[in-house]
Amino acid sequence: MKYSNATNYALHTMVHLMRLPQTSTIGVQELAEMQKLSPTYLSKILTKLTKAGLIESMTGVKGGYKIARLKSRISFLDVINAIEGDTHLFDCSIHHGEGCLIENAMRQAEENMKVELDNTLISDIVAMAETAQHRKRI
Amino acid sequence: MKYSNATNYALHTMVHLMRLPQTSTIGVQELAEMQKLSPTYLSKILTKLTKAGLIESMTGVKGGYKIARLKSRISFLDVINAIEGDTHLFDCSIHHGEGCLIENAMRQAEENMKVELDNTLISDIVAMAETAQHRKRI
DNA sequence: TTAATTAGAGACAACAAGAGTCTTTGATAT
DNA sequence: ATATCAAAGACTCTTGTTGTCTCTAATTAA
Numbered sequence: 001m002k003y004s005n006a007t008n009y010a011l012h013t014m015v016h017l018m019r020l021p022q023t024s025t026i027g028v029q030e031l032a033e034m035q036k037l038s039p040t041y042l043s044k045i046l047t048k049l050t051k052a053g054l055i056e057s058m059t060g061v062k063g064g065y066k067i068a069r070l071k072s073r074i075s076f077l078d079v080i081n082a083i084e085g086d087t088h089l090f091d092c093s094i095h096h097g098e099g100c101l102i103e104n105a106m107r108q109a110e111e112n113m114k115v116e117l118d119n120t121l122i123s124d125i126v127a128m129a130e131t132a133q134h135r136k137r138i
Numbered sequence: 139m140k141y142s143n144a145t146n147y148a149l150h151t152m153v154h155l156m157r158l159p160q161t162s163t164i165g166v167q168e169l170a171e172m173q174k175l176s177p178t179y180l181s182k183i184l185t186k187l188t189k190a191g192l193i194e195s196m197t198g199v200k201g202g203y204k205i206a207r208l209k210s211r212i213s214f215l216d217v218i219n220a221i222e223g224d225t226h227l228f229d230c231s232i233h234h235g236e237g238c239l240i241e242n243a244m245r246q247a248e249e250n251m252k253v254e255l256d257n258t259l260i261s262d263i264v265a266m267a268e269t270a271q272h273r274k275r276i
Numbered sequence: 277t278t279a280a281t282t283a284g285a286g287a288c289a290a291c292a293a294g295a296g297t298c299t300t301t302g303a304t305a306t
Numbered sequence: 307a308t309a310t311c312a313a314a315g316a317c318t319c320t321t322g323t324t325g326t327c328t329c330t331a332a333t334t335a336a
Binding site for chain 2: 001002003004007008011012015076080084087088089090102105106108109112113116117120124125128
């Protein structure tokens with residue numbers, strides 16, 4: 001069990017976008033180049049992020065993408081849900097006797113896990129990256 | 139993203155086995171019947187649980203399966219790892235600039251999630267199931 | 277208004293993994 | 307010996323992921 005590659009690409013893209021000045025946009029070509037991906041494939045991922053309201057898109061010349069929300073408000077879980085949908089970790093389709101009981105226990109564990117992901121902010125990664133880069137300059 | 143059906147079957151099987159008296163064994167046929175599965179398919183799952191040391195198998199007449207460890211020592215994560223292997227939720231294959239940093243952040247989130255699953259004991263579910271059954275008898 | 281540039285949408289193919297079956301082998305109690 | 311059980315592995319089928327290609331729609335600049 002692992003998250004899809006698309007989710008990883010999305011997480012990385014969010015980091016790139018966050019490191020951009022708030023006003024400027026960046027195109028798919030450039031973002032795809034950074035991750036060694038085809039622009040068409042990455043655009044599918046970006047569209048999902050756009051529909052989830054995490055980033056904004058501008059078509060036309062000088063168009064591109066930028067972060068939509070307040071940077072400090074975007075968590076891992078936001079990005080994961082945007083790409084994978086609101087899936088259940090445990091999909092208990094087996095109903096026998098006390099089936100619901102088992103399902104409930106699994107759902108509880110799932111909830112606790114999601115809280116962890118919701119507390120992990122993308123902006124923290126960006127901050128760490130920038131600190132590391134700053135150290136390098138010194 | 140979700141755990142495989144096999145993991146769900148394994149979790150359910152563990153519950154069934156735990157509700158058995160410590161000394162007695164149960165065969166694949168009966169376990170498969172409980173979950174409406176084919177015995178051959180379930181046996182593949184049971185073999186994984188055996189290799190992981192969570193259950194014990196006895197071949198031959200009067201053979202079958204039973205819990206191997208102390209019941210209170212088996213967590214969700216034990217079962218999940220037995221079936222899915224020790225997989226990583228986030229598989230960061232994209233290396234660019236501060237790639238390692240992003241990967242580390244993801245790994246940290248992953249660790250926190252796994253702690254949750256490791257704290258969720260199968261025996262708790264069994265206890266709840268038995269309490270529910272006891273109430274029904276009254 | 278036209279041309280260039282950008283995102284969006286959807287069809288499509290290739291590949292990988294999951295789910296499940298079948299058959300054969302090997303161990304054990306009676 | 308024989309019936310009964312688990313173990314192992316080859317095999318198929320289905321599903322989902324990954325990725326490409328093409329066409330459309332919107333926006334800016336000239």
